[in-house]
Amino acid sequence: MKKVTIIGVGNLGKSILSGLAASDIIDASDITAVDKSKYNLKEVEEKLNISISQDIITSIKGVKWIILCVQPRQLDLVLEEIKDKLTSDQILISTVTGTSIAEINEVVPDNKVVRVMPNTGASKKLSMTCIAANEDVKEELKFVEEMFDTIGRTLIIEERLMQAATVLGASGIAFFLRFLRAMIQGGIQMGFHPHEAQIIAVQTAIGAATLVAKNGTHPEREIDKVTTPQGCTIEGLNEMEHQGLSSSVIKGVMASYEKINTIK
Template sequence: MAKKHDIAIIGAGNLGIAIAKGIAGAKLAKPKNMYLTRRHLEKLADLKKQKFNVLANNIEAVQNAEYVFLCVQPKQLPDVLKEINPVLDPEKHVLISTITGVEIPTIEQHLETTMPIIRAMPNTATAIQESMTCMCTKNASEDQVKEVKTFFEALGETLVIDENLMKAATVLAASGIAFFLRYIRAATQGGIQLGFHAEEAQKIAMQTARGAASLLVEGENHPETEIDKVTTPQGCTIAGLNEMEHQGLSSAVIKGLMASYEKINNITQ
């Protein structure tokens, strides 16, 4: 039987709901031990039917929990922490923030006590349990970090990093979803020009992208190792790869990542 965890998710929007479903689906916590808050409770009606505790009272949710997920908008954070401060207990609670761009020192400014804090950056693939989640921590024990890492592993892969890399992680993992989708769209458009119907071209592009990523995940090889298996002397693959590089494929990707990183630095300063 899974270890019992009491979990509060403050601000159960799309991400909060995905976290709740992932944790429950992995049997890391039972729905009856999870407390989800939101202003408009009607949007959590389906979760209520699944025996999750659905409520509008953040204080009650925190009082019943050990792990407290903060999934609110950045502008809502000060008021939420002011509200729950009286019931936060550093001996009991672990704060887990998924709030984009909000650093741990900023969270600490709104707390009345020193607490274990874990900052996590999932991406939108949490909805299908294929997220890449990067985490950084402060004042959390090794066991607490391990436990929270297990929660996010129910939603995909995780990596613990230094906080100074969290902006880069946002670009590479969160914005990265859009970058890879743009490649699939481009491949689909190319497939249409080659003669496929749009639905056929997209299906081929999607599954090929999935296969390429899976080769690296399962085989743990460098991309070039797998590329070498496809390219033959004077073949069509190397001709296409060379033309893409002549047109600046790798350079464009790297420049795009750096532009995104520069933008996120300017936004969060």
Template sequence: MNKVIGFIGAGNMGQAMAGGIVNSNLVSKENIIMADLNEGSLEKAKEKYGIKVTTDNNEAAKSADILVLSVKPNLYPIVIKGIKDKVKEGGIIVTIAAGKALKATEEMFGKRIKIVRVMPNTPALVGEGMAAICPNDLVSKEEVKDVVSIFESFGKAEMVEEKLMDVVTSVSGSSPAYVYMFIEAMADAAVLDGMPRAKAYKFAAQAVLGSAKMVLETGMHPGALKDMVCSPGGTTIEAVATLEEKGLRSAVIKAMRDCTKKSQEMSK
């Protein structure tokens, strides 16, 4: 890709994205620019990835063909107000904040502008992110491909309709937190039964990683994969019965629906 990619925000997500792009050789280091007021974060990014850095948001906005707003949702109005008249002609704005609809972002810019709304997640930090992508009608198919390629450089990406973005928040954007809680609970149980803490985390986390890979690579229904582990009268079905009794499925479903509802409220 022969384009300049800019980031406003040098936090974990911004750096994860920049790192994925650099490691995949999608564009050269010289074609990546990151802006932030935090000079410490910028220096870290520069040392680690060899990219250009600046404390001036407008410098990134003026030079980027694709500009990623990798800041917290509450900072969007402030950041956009400062750059809206400096964005490169024909440039694409990529938003990664929960609850920021395409129309709302356009209104903050005060004009029609190319925008791609994306919901990534934190596993991008280890090259295993999942991103949902939704462009407005000004973005061409080729430009969408460019944005998709950015997010596929540190994980997987899928096109979705904007009406599904709040669901994406609950099933992908926020869900690593639920998985971490599950891993922590598994490890706590192992520690209770005598396993050292470090080993417990390793066994639990690898089991989750391997199970997820089985779902993705075999194409089998999760229920069928679960049945393969459950021998008649065995240890696994005993644990499954307890999880059903305690309402694991209903708790997850309720939590995710609450998450979706909260995202919908933030979009208003």
């Protein structure tokens, strides 16, 4: 009942495989990776000691969970290939951006489907994975959470929010990194060597995020702790806001959201 086949061994597929193989919720011998690339398969086989295959049909036989980690343009081809070989008790987990549960069920109407949206933090087991499913998957959802908890943190959301989750959680990696780059550039301008500025800015970013995560506080509470009256921190914050920092970030997030709703 816990056998898993992952179709697609790109960066995300490798991260999910790594998390599952290192966990105690499933045996590595019950995991199969499927990909057309022999190089990708050899890499995960050597590192994780799992089963590999280039044959999708053979790899989904007798498997409860099938995780689809393919590109959007490849999804229809994969579904067409497997649809007549699936049994009704098999559950599909899709990481494919922009394809709804209903659209997948148009091709495989007899199978339960779960949508998940991890991010690239998965490679360091620091993913934020959002999960959505219909009511008919309620009983099985707990194990889906357990699987993706192996690569970070999970959150169950309504499917209507999956596009927003992609922007905030997946595109959000790039947004935070762009701010981090700006911090590094500021450090260089103040006199640090680039590698020194990066060390300071990266560790500061980790510390800031951890304060909010561990303390469960709103960011403004933590900001108040480092802003003294007439100090340099409030001077810098106010200048950033005068230049439109918060407004620019919100506009960027919403522009990304508007764009994702046009992508298919």
